[in-house]
Amino acid sequence: MKTKQSQEANKKMSLEVEIKDGKSENSPLPEEKLVSLIQESYDSLRDSHEIDSSTEPISNPLIKLVLEKLERHSSLYKYIVSVTTLDVGDLNEGANDFSLRNDTGASWQSKRDGIFNYKLESQNNNTCYLITILWLHK
């Protein structure tokens, strides 16, 4: 096992997400570009009239858009994009007490392969998205 990543969402009546060990030194894009790539993809889908995010999950079009942008940037890698969507319903309705945690381990070439975690929150704060991008040199 060459790498270890974990990201957490803990909730006790309010939504808090913690992301640990977000290493992305060998990323094909610098970290701030990865963040803006994800954020811009999300914003464009949220503002698009083609997708009604209140009725259909935004995760699938988001994955597609992020993968397309990554491939356009560099074709030297295989990419995997994973989105975990947590929807906590009505925050005012009773006690929501739970925790969400994601851990990822890999056996790969740690010099060239890598992982990046990012968290998105919806405007109403009821939904949180934990996004993981993996790149693996071909």
Next chain:
Amino acid sequence: MKTKQSQEANKKMSLEVEIKDGKSENSPLPEEKLVSLIQESYDSLRDSHEIDSSTEPISNPLIKLVLEKLERHSSLYKYIVSVTTLDVGDLNEGANDFSLRNDTGASWQSKRDGIFNYKLESQNNNTCYLITILWLHK
């Protein structure tokens, strides 16, 4: 995007998890072997006296054990193991109403690379683990 996987956990006062599209045709191990590999790893950790699963997360030793077993089986692949842990606390305490969903997409060689999803539940049913194994031909 060559593959699309999603797994879901929906909960309305009781824990239900649905796993969709678990394709693993090109897996280095047949699906039933993958299942028993995960299940046996989990059981051995749960029954081990080295890990107190009530105080420390079982996800990290579980990832390590599964990766070791996969590597022993075939060294032709890079492997990634991801565990999403959802802990719902005391089920009798108030209304827990939420949904959890994971979607994964990838751009890779769909003939040789693949993904397998599996769900584990703890004995007390308060914790559920969504496990994703990815294999990528070197």
